[in-house]
Amino acid sequence: MDEIRLRGLQFFGYHGVMPEETVTGQRFIVHLNLKIDLKQAGLTDSIKHTVDYAAVYRTVKEVVTGVPRRLIEAVAEDVAKVLLERFLLVEEVTVELEKPGAPIPGIFETVSVLMTRRRH
Known part of the structure; x- marks a missing residue:
């Protein structure tokens, strides 16, 4: 299966267990892998055979x-x-969601979850 990858999508959201996280908010970074058959898109050069x-x-x-x-x-x-x-057209999606500002007492780059979900 072919893949479309989107990396480093950054958004500001209000997710978190700590009350202050839902008030002040923070940055979240998303990385995606979309599994999709891209053969027709490659042959036809048409967006209708892929995702926008x-x-x-x-x-x-x-x-x-x-x-x-x-x-x-x-x-x-x-x-x-x-x-x-x-x-x-997407058969499977892998989402990595990073929370670089997680309220952890220590020095770290980021915290993330990685999950894959399939259509069937």
Whole structure:
């Protein structure tokens, strides 16, 4: 199966367990792998045989900047679910959601979850 990859999509959201996270908000970074058969897109040069990257971006933005969730696991699950619902050519989606500003007492680069969901 072929893949479309979108890397480093950044959004400001209000997700977190700590009360201040839902008030002040923070940056979230999303990386996507969309498994899709791209043969027809390659042969026809037609967007109808692939997904519109801008529409994928808007969809992820809608979820990440939308309803606050306590866990980034829930946000990533929502992203995967909505992408599979809206983009019918996508057979599988892998979502990595980073929370670089997680309230952890220590020095670290980022915290992330990685999940894969399939259509069937």
